[in-house]
Amino acid sequence: MSDLPEPGELLALATTVAREAGDLLLRGRLGHVEAAATKSSPTDVVTALDRASEELVGRRLRTARPDDGILGEEGSDDAGTSGVRWVVDPLDGTVNYLYRLPNWAVSIAAEVNGQVVAGVVHAPALGVTYTAALGEGAFRSAFPASGADPHPTRLTGSTETDLSRSLVATGFGYGAERRAAQGAVLARVLPRVRDIRRFGAAALDLCAAAEGSLDAYYERGPHLWDWAAGGIVATEAGLRLGGLHGRAESVDLVVAAPPALFGPLHDLLAADPPADRD
Numbered sequence: 001m002s003d004l005p006e007p008g009e010l011l012a013l014a015t016t017v018a019r020e021a022g023d024l025l026l027r028g029r030l031g032h033v034e035a036a037a038t039k040s041s042p043t044d045v046v047t048a049l050d051r052a053s054e055e056l057v058g059r060r061l062r063t064a065r066p067d068d069g070i071l072g073e074e075g076s077d078d079a080g081t082s083g084v085r086w087v088v089d090p091l092d093g094t095v096n097y098l099y100r101l102p103n104w105a106v107s108i109a110a111e112v113n114g115q116v117v118a119g120v121v122h123a124p125a126l127g128v129t130y131t132a133a134l135g136e137g138a139f140r141s142a143f144p145a146s147g148a149d150p151h152p153t154r155l156t157g158s159t160e161t162d163l164s165r166s167l168v169a170t171g172f173g174y175g176a177e178r179r180a181a182q183g184a185v186l187a188r189v190l191p192r193v194r195d196i197r198r199f200g201a202a203a204l205d206l207c208a209a210a211e212g213s214l215d216a217y218y219e220r221g222p223h224l225w226d227w228a229a230g231g232i233v234a235t236e237a238g239l240r241l242g243g244l245h246g247r248a249e250s251v252d253l254v255v256a257a258p259p260a261l262f263g264p265l266h267d268l269l270a271a272d273p274p275a276d277r278d
């Protein structure tokens with residue numbers, strides 16, 4: 001663990017691999033896409049392309065850095081020995097992908113000794129790649145761009161300070177019980193904000209909050225692979241990322257918001273006990 005890589009080095013590798021997986025998924029979308037299986041519930045689908053993307057990402061990362069660990073949505077779980085672990089959602093927004101809606105992405109984060117230090121969220125059908133490395137800011141690049149976009153935009157989040165004027169994104173899990181609980185929370189949030197958006201890919205919701213096209217994002221029940229890469233994009237854009245009652249973001253709650261909105265939004269959400277997990 002002596003020669004730990006710099007965040008920028010990990011980000012460069014993640015970006016190359018995410019774009020390669022994005023190309024695979026784009027090509028796959030030209031053919032017939034169907035759910036290959038269901039996971040936690042009949043609505044929680046996995047396509048053959050989810051698996052192919054995770055396999056490609058895993059293979060490329062292992063070839064480049066054989067001693068690293070990998071945690072992936074479709075089953076990869078290896079601690080590794082190098083101190084680096086990759087957290088991969090090979091296709092965030094699977095249901096959008098299945099329905100040929102454009103909000104889906106490949107999301108890859110790199111942790112060093114348990115801390116996320118780099119993240120890429122690559123959305124081929126939207127034509128954008130979001131990137132962040134610890135201490136180096138968050139950026140949005142136009143796509144396609146081989147190598148570096150000459151004009152990446154630095155992200156700084158929304159300047160909104162009033163929750164009642166805030167556009168807030170959220171997401172829902174796949175289990176019926178969890179959804180019922182999420183609906184109850186939503187009923188309380190909706191009258192207190194400008195409006196709610198549900199785009200269907202948590203990593204992209206976090207990036208949209210990072211670029212200020214949303215004011216904030218919250219969700220109860222997402223998994224680490226849903227928020228690891230988008231989370232560092234959000235924090236490097238100046239947003240506060242956290243969970244319940246001062247705790248770190250977790251499966252119980254992920255909130256990303258400009259500092260002035262974080263407290264009011266958190267307090268609105270914290271009134272409910274965590275619902276059952278998917």
Ligand code: IPD
Pocket residue numbers: 073089091092093094095170171172173199200201202203219221222223226
């Ligand atoms: C899902 C999406 C969705 C969020 C769910 C996630 P998947 O990921 O990010 O927006 O609300 O919590 O599970 O299943 O499309 O990879």
